Amino acid sequence: MASIPEYYAGKSVLITGATGFMGKVLVEKLLRSCPDVKALYILVRPKAGQSMKQRVSDMMKCKLFDRVREENPDFHQKIVPISSELTQPGLSISAADVERLTGCVNIVFHCAATIRFDEPLKHALQLNVIATQQLLSLAQQMHHLEAFIHISTAYANCNRRHIDEIIYPPPVEPKKLIESVEWMDDGIVRDITPRLIGDRPNTYTYTKALAECVVQQEQDKLNVGIIRPSIVGASWQEPFPGWIDNFNGPSGVFIAAGKGILRTMRANNDAVADLIPVDVVINLTLAAGWYTAVHRPKTALVYNCTTGGINPFHWGEIEHHVMSSFKRNPLEQAFRRPNANITSNYLINQYWILVSHKFPAFIYDLFLRLCGQKPQMMRIFNRLHKAIHLLEYFSSQDWEWNSENMSMLMGQLSPEDRKTFNFDVRQLNWPEYIENYCIGTKKYVLNEDMSDIPAARQHLRKLRNIRYTFNTLLVVFIWRVFIARSQMARNIWYFVVSLCFKFLSYFRASSTLTN
Numbered sequence: 001m002a003s004i005p006e007y008y009a010g011k012s013v014l015i016t017g018a019t020g021f022m023g024k025v026l027v028e029k030l031l032r033s034c035p036d037v038k039a040l041y042i043l044v045r046p047k048a049g050q051s052m053k054q055r056v057s058d059m060m061k062c063k064l065f066d067r068v069r070e071e072n073p074d075f076h077q078k079i080v081p082i083s084s085e086l087t088q089p090g091l092s093i094s095a096a097d098v099e100r101l102t103g104c105v106n107i108v109f110h111c112a113a114t115i116r117f118d119e120p121l122k123h124a125l126q127l128n129v130i131a132t133q134q135l136l137s138l139a140q141q142m143h144h145l146e147a148f149i150h151i152s153t154a155y156a157n158c159n160r161r162h163i164d165e166i167i168y169p170p171p172v173e174p175k176k177l178i179e180s181v182e183w184m185d186d187g188i189v190r191d192i193t194p195r196l197i198g199d200r201p202n203t204y205t206y207t208k209a210l211a212e213c214v215v216q217q218e219q220d221k222l223n224v225g226i227i228r229p230s231i232v233g234a235s236w237q238e239p240f241p242g243w244i245d246n247f248n249g250p251s252g253v254f255i256a257a258g259k260g261i262l263r264t265m266r267a268n269n270d271a272v273a274d275l276i277p278v279d280v281v282i283n284l285t286l287a288a289g290w291y292t293a294v295h296r297p298k299t300a301l302v303y304n305c306t307t308g309g310i311n312p313f314h315w316g317e318i319e320h321h322v323m324s325s326f327k328r329n330p331l332e333q334a335f336r337r338p339n340a341n342i343t344s345n346y347l348i349n350q351y352w353i354l355v356s357h358k359f360p361a362f363i364y365d366l367f368l369r370l371c372g373q374k375p376q377m378m379r380i381f382n383r384l385h386k387a388i389h390l391l392e393y394f395s396s397q398d399w400e401w402n403s404e405n406m407s408m409l410m411g412q413l414s415p416e417d418r419k420t421f422n423f424d425v426r427q428l429n430w431p432e433y434i435e436n437y438c439i440g441t442k443k444y445v446l447n448e449d450m451s452d453i454p455a456a457r458q459h460l461r462k463l464r465n466i467r468y469t470f471n472t473l474l475v476v477f478i479w480r481v482f483i484a485r486s487q488m489a490r491n492i493w494y495f496v497v498s499l500c501f502k503f504l505s506y507f508r509a510s511s512t513l514t515n
């Protein structure tokens with residue numbers, strides 16, 4: 001049987017979402033580990049004043065592609081950008097491009113989606129469900145299609161505690177919802193959204209569940225596979241440890257904690273933190289593409305791509321390792337020394353928000369105002385609180401995913417493929433992974449230089465001295481205001497001091513006697 005690189009040799013692959021976090025890693029891995037792949041057609045839209053071509057050219061200059069660039073400087077010749085806006089009818093692909101794609105594509109990887117937790121339902125439906133439907137229609141016209149791999153999320157069914165590798169009945173028939181929402185104005189859709197999403201936390205997980213159903217409806221006509229990653233984090237091994245390029249999921253939390261801004265968050269210390277490295281997800285995705293095309297399973301196989309059931313790690317442990325990692329490798333210009341704690345108690349969290357977020361922000365903004373500058377810290381905290389609030393649902397609960405298909409797939413690979421497309425998370429060493437993840441946020445998200453670490457440490461020492469000075473001044477202030485002015489407070493104070501003194505004298509005397 002063909003190995004994975006042999007299978008992809010000479011194949012034309014269509015990828016949506018190639019400019020995104022996971023899409024980029026998929027493109028890089030395919031080019032590096034399957035060097036004989038024929039062409040990668042990537043659907044890209046112009047964005048933020050940049051043309052499609054400019055965006056793709058910028059993407060290929062990214063550090064992520066350094067390894068493949070070294071091994072094959074002409075790698076970019078295999079990438080064929082196709083202009084496409086997925087929210088438009090026909091995905092706004094030109095007739096000529098449709099003809100080209102239907103004539104040559106062998107495998108489709110559908111990664112594009114809106115992953116925002118606050119996306120209005122209409123837009124989330126348009127991109128995550130309707131675009132998936134349109135892509136499936138396009139796939140049906142492809143004369144040489146061998147596999148269609150859809151990237152979903154392990155949280156599509158987060159309203160359940162135990163999640164099997166099956167497609168659950170959708171909360172509503174997608175076609176009916178699409179028809180109803182079409183004629184409603186945005187205000188009405190916004191009003192009925194909470195009723196529609198029911199026990200799911202956001203429109204993202206809701207529309208991803210609907211998308212799975214849309215994919216399932218085509219399983220008789222197409223050879224489909226569904227990948228359900230949990231919380232996708234920085235790379236574990238490839239192309240280099242710790243690669244990450246965004247603030248999504250835990251990355252933003254880690255950075256905010258490393259900068260000393262975030263001091264408290266609601267999370268369950270003992271709940272499993274189901275993080276999965278991006279390279280693991282991509283290796284599994286490529287292997288699933290190979291398996292779907294070569295073995296042609298009768299129904300769509302779902303792969304829960306998770307770590308919790310195999311190599312569990314908990315939020316409390318993550319907190320510990322993130323904090324110690326940022327103390328060893330501090331971020332530049334931290335607001336305060338990194339010292340964040342998670343708690344599952346609402347009131348304790350609110351207390352620390354007041355004391356450790358709002359109060360310092362108020363003081364800092366006051367300082368900025370006095371220096372004639374614009375206050376900014378309270379605004380930053382308000383945005384941070386909004387983001388954290390949206391994540392807390394996922395950090396406060398436990399889920400149990402069955403990942404038998406992941407194990408089954410591993411068993412199907414040759415020893416060589418198992419090494420090249422490693423998704424065996426039993427080998428993952430969490431403390432080492434978290435250390436590389438934190439360093440990755442510093443290097444690749446914040447573009448900070450590792451050579452600046454001594455200066456960053458010096459800055460943390462300065463912050464520690466400021467804290468000591470501030471605390472001393474606070475004690476003196478309290479003394480002046482509350483103790484020096486009241487006879488009773490003074491009496492209590494003298495009583496406490498004399499008690500301490502007596503204890504000290506007693507211990508000194510007893511230690512002299514024993515000597």
Ligand SMILES: CCCCCCCCCCCCCCCCCCCC(=O)SCCNC(=O)CCNC(=O)[C@H](O)C(C)(C)COP(=O)(O)OP(=O)(O)OC[C@H]1O[C@@H](n2cnc3c(N)ncnc32)[C@H](O)[C@@H]1OP(=O)(O)O
Pocket residue numbers: 115116117118153154155230231232246247248249250252253254256257262263264265267315318319322340341342383386387388390391394395
């Ligand atoms: C106490 C610390 C100890 C650490 C241990 C404990 C850690 C607990 C961590 C818990 C994490 C749990 C994560 C669970 C996630 C489960 C997800 C399910 C998996 C998936 O399938 S999907 C992937 C997840 N999706 C997301 O994460 C998207 C979430 N983001 C959003 O929905 C929006 O970005 C958000 C938060 C609503 C903000 O919207 P908005 O205000 O409009 O801002 P923008 O998105 O436009 O961004 C503006 C600007 O800010 C940067 N940004 C975004 N998010 C963050 C952040 N969290 N922290 C800091 N900065 C952030 C963003 O990059 C933009 O920058 P620009 O420079 O581009 O302007």
Ligand SMILES: NC(=O)C1=CN([C@@H]2O[C@H](COP(=O)(O)OP(=O)(O)OC[C@H]3O[C@@H](n4cnc5c(N)ncnc54)[C@H](OP(=O)(O)O)[C@@H]3O)[C@@H](O)[C@H]2O)C=CC1
Pocket residue numbers: 016017018019020021022023043044045047084085086087110111112113114115127151152153154208228229230231232233248249
């Ligand atoms: N990140 C995570 O933690 C997890 C992600 N997933 C799933 O993995 C997949 C990829 O996620 P991720 O890479 O993190 O997401 P990103 O947000 O990084 O990437 C999304 C991609 O979709 C493209 N896209 C969005 N809207 C449009 C549009 N209207 N037309 C054309 N392209 C569009 C984006 O293009 P552009 O650059 O033009 O915006 C981008 O390439 C998604 O399906 C997501 O649900 C699942 C579990 C966890």
